[in-house]
Amino acid sequence: MQPFEEILASVKSKCTHSEAVADETATPKAIRIHADDLLSVMPELLNHPSLYFDMLSCITGIDNGPGHDMEIAYNLYSIPFGHHLMIKVKLDRDEPKIESVTHLWRSANWLEREIFDMYGVIFLNHPDLRRILMPADWEGHPLRKDYKHQDYYRDIKVEY
């Protein structure tokens, strides 16, 4: 198994905007990078012959509440080498924007759409950024911590 330090070193070599930081409390071990470095780090993780993270299992949006930031966590797995990695990115909560990785892993397509639906994160250069679970005319993004649901949806009382 590729030691985490080597993965961290190759990620660090690709980061230009700020230093990549390891988070060893996370399972699998995580690396926190700057959002602007995403498109230089992710192709390296996918294409580097000794990393080769060919499966993007999960993308999670996390909202830390008003006054804090928003985060995206990517869970990567390499089938030939059997190593795991979590990449974490912080976003500005008022205007969350990040590059899409759909051109690298197609599984990102729907996972990113779900985060757009639930958190209102805009994925730049996403091929088809529409709401996926909620109706298209729903107001707000339900998984935000300060979400207040609308009182009526077409005269149907919205109860929770």
Next chain:
Amino acid sequence: MAQNTVQYKYKPGNLLASAPNKLRAESLRAEEMIINLGPQHPSTHGVLRLELLMEGEIVREVVPHIGYLHRCFEKHAENLPYSQVIPFVDRLDYVAAMNNEHVYAMGVERMLGIDQQIPKRVEYVRVLVAELNRIASHFIAVGTYGMDIGAFTPFFWIMRDREHILRLLEWASGSRLLYNYIWIGGLFYDLPVGFEERCAEFVQYIKPKMAELETVLLKNEIFIRRTANVGVLSRDLAINCGVTGPILRASGLRFDLRRVDGYSVYPELDFEIPVGTGEMGTPGDCWDRTYVRVQEIYESLKIITQCLDKLNGEHKRTRDFDPQALLPKKVRPKAQDFYVRAEIPKGELGFFFRADGKSDVPFRCKCRSCSFVNLSVVPELAKGILIADLIAIIGSIDVVMGEVDR
């Protein structure tokens, strides 16, 4: 007074505003048309709506629309203590609830650091019931798939046999489908007295029925013609799309998390991982996907037999055994991010937890559901095929909408 009984504000544009088609009628070329398939359609396995761009009988583009069964699982999970989320987890993939519970309980136990202390008997019971439920889920997949493409009899046979599994699980847990049986740190009850014998009888009963099923469905000429070489999913595309489970294995990759991650007691058990070989057509076609599921039923039967041996021998029931002994009084993991994954019948079920270390409620609980990701491969598969083949493809993907929409 006669009141208007329509409870919502009807406007002609409502449908288009809430679930708009991606394709526009204005941009159609000659001979093209837009067809709406679902959400109420028997072959879409629940409430899945497909927007099809057709040219005669040829499908040019498929746009799936989901969300009709969205029940806010993640929002609920953020408002409930860890232990109370389990009934919601049942309702994700409602035909394989034991497997979901197993994954969830395992994840929380690992976060708490008690996963090594779980008694072996509890682990074997968990694997036993999970494998029983895996068989039930594959029965549904294979049976309804046969019915989708015109084989009616296997469905009834399979439902009859599935009933035995449901009754066994009802005996153990008290309910037929949504069990709430596997708890964090243990089980609700120990197995009822006599369960092992009945379960062994079931294994004996089901084996000849499986041979029957193979003859009547898998080796059936009509079935082969409908499924072989249809919806071929190449291995590389499958991996890139994040597809897991029997679909990935049918594409020729021997990848099963029970073996790869070796969680619970699976490393102590002896079982094979069937893969698709293209016996009737091309590797990764619809026939292979069904074949892999049927083979997995045999493997699950093997696992069940081994579990029963252990539960009758080494980890026999004792009078003082309490499956709830290790239940944590307070489920409060340290502050951390945690991703757990395991194999359920449809593929990799993952949970992403963020614990803040201060409360019994998960700060974030994301469910990475396999049906959701597997379904996203349908638009890739369904380009330039016949509409009848599209039905065959959707059935072979085996989606459960409860898990897609969460």
